[in-house]
Amino acid sequence: MAARGHVQDPNDRRLRPIYDYLDNGNNKMAIQQADKLLKKHKDLHCAKVLKAIGLQRTGKQDEAFSLAQEVATLEPTDDNSLQALTILYREMHRPELVTKLYEAAVKKVPLSEEYHSHLFMAYARVGEYKKMQQAGMALYKTVPKNPYYFWSVMSLVMQAISAQDDKLAQTMFLPLAERMVEKMVKEGKIEAEAEVQLYFMILERLGKYVEALDMVRGPLGEKLTSELQSRENKCMMMYQRLQLWPECNALSYKLLLKNPDEWQFYLSYFDSLFHLMDKSWSPPNEEEHCVEGPVQTTVAEAVKFVVDRMEEEDKKDSRPLRGPYMACLELIHRLRQRGCPDEEELGDPLELMLQFFGKFGDKPSCITDLKIYLHLLPPEQHTQFKNRLGDLVPLGEVGEDGFGFPGDTKVLQRHLCVCQLSRVLGLQHTLDTEGKLCLITELKAHYHYGLQFGKSCLKTELQFSDTYCLMVAHVYIDLWTETGDENMLWQCLGVLEEGLSYSPSNAQFKLLLLLLFCRLGAFHTYSTTP
């Protein structure tokens, strides 16, 4: 809270100790010191304000406020008082008073860049967009720096966004903002990347997608350097809005070749390809297909594209990416939706998913990835799928209790994935009561066995086998719901509490316990300190 400004040096020296006391939280001394100073220099306004801050911080709001008002009504123009009053009003959560302060200051010192800036900020704190627009222009007129001009433009955009009547936004605020930016463009005065981003934002909101596209692809777009792929992302957005499917397709294709794991571009690639097919669009014979390059318009091309990407991954020595394999399943899904027989060229979904599991089954993401495409398997195949997945999990020899266990955490994760997938497929729900109880025994055995892998886990980390415990809890809840046997619920609570004892940071355990306690009517506060 250092005072820097146009105040005479002696005052700065006198005020310094009070600032220090306030900074250190020593409000009593600050007040005392301020009083001492005021006895000698009763018109040292800033000291009054600092005293008020001290009073405010010791809970004497009313006294602090009236003291501050004494100074405020004099409409001070010294930096120290203004800054101190700003701090006080902000601590009192009265930001609107700061605007009055600087309005007065600016009237008295109309050429002060600093006061105009502060006035703009004061309006920003209370969201007075129209006044911000005016303050920004006043600031620009005083000192013609680009940021000030564009603060005004931004304030117009804010008025557009917050307008009750969208017509007002479209016919008044945004066109005015657009004209303001165009003026700068014509005069060659665009400097910063943020100005180009603002221009894009305005054109987009006006629905002027063609102009926005031209702008981004033109020389102004070259300023968009900070964000990775900024120009490509903006172009893609405009192609989609304008339904320029050839360009959308070509750009998606190019971006996927560079990064075969970017899911959003598989979606735009497929979307655009099918749109083009539906429109029976075909690329012109001799010229370039479109400004973004070659376009793909047939199912055969899409199939080849996906197959090629998968082959690239298969060939790699390094970690394979999930993208191409997921894209293959996505393409099958879409072809199936369209009733297109070509899906067979991509292979059998069951085999593809088994292959995916083979490659990625030891990662926790495998379950969330495969879940999306399970609907591609007909119900008759569900059990077969589960069994074949099980074949890919190398559990150890079956012991006395009838179970074989994983040798390391990777195999554990695979086994867990199979259990979870089988639950998603509804295979756990179809078991009868005895079947479910057997399942619980098996899952509990796996849970307890798996705890050994997590002996060195920190309190903030989850155990590797936590999900087994969660699943046991859910099967108990299934049983409770079906049979009404309350014993199931109590067992469930016990299992969750046990899980929490080994894994105190597991939010899922805590949430489920909360839910169950509430169902039981036990509304006592459940401690959730990490």
Add this chain to the structure above:
Amino acid sequence: MTTLRAFTCDDLFKFNNIQAVLNFLLQYGIPFYLQYLAHWPEYFIVAEAPGGELMGYIMGKAEGSVAREEWHGHVTALSVAPEFRRLGLAAKLMEMLEEISERKGGFFVDLFVRVSNQVAVNMYKQLGYSVYRTVIEYYSASNGEPDEDAYDMRKALSSDTEKKSIVPIPHPVRPEDIE
């Protein structure tokens, strides 16, 4: 696979799975987050899974004197949700932050990590980072436990042709001594 995109304010509502973020939010509060979003949006990137879940995010900034060849990118926070670990996502996010820092002409990228966090230290070493110096009692503990030291780890970028920025300092420093 992932969609890598700019983090938005709305994402603050979807973070319940990235537990580290919850702790982070509780520690620093929303204003800290929003400050980064306002000043350095290009460094604030989130990864989203095909099902719409948030997989992880990275947050950073650029600072330091150009004249003293200390202009650099800094990793403020990096976190991947447990369900999406071991996919190389952290490495991908770091790669993006490094690329952005290169474009800005940074001389190096640095980050602070707890001395006890061997898992993280090893991960960064594998990504090409080395320990530049130790900062004593950088992390203040909230619950009566002792403060913990941090490693300041660095990776040189192409502007630092002689790799001067990563020559380690032999003696530890205190937080006040950091620029």
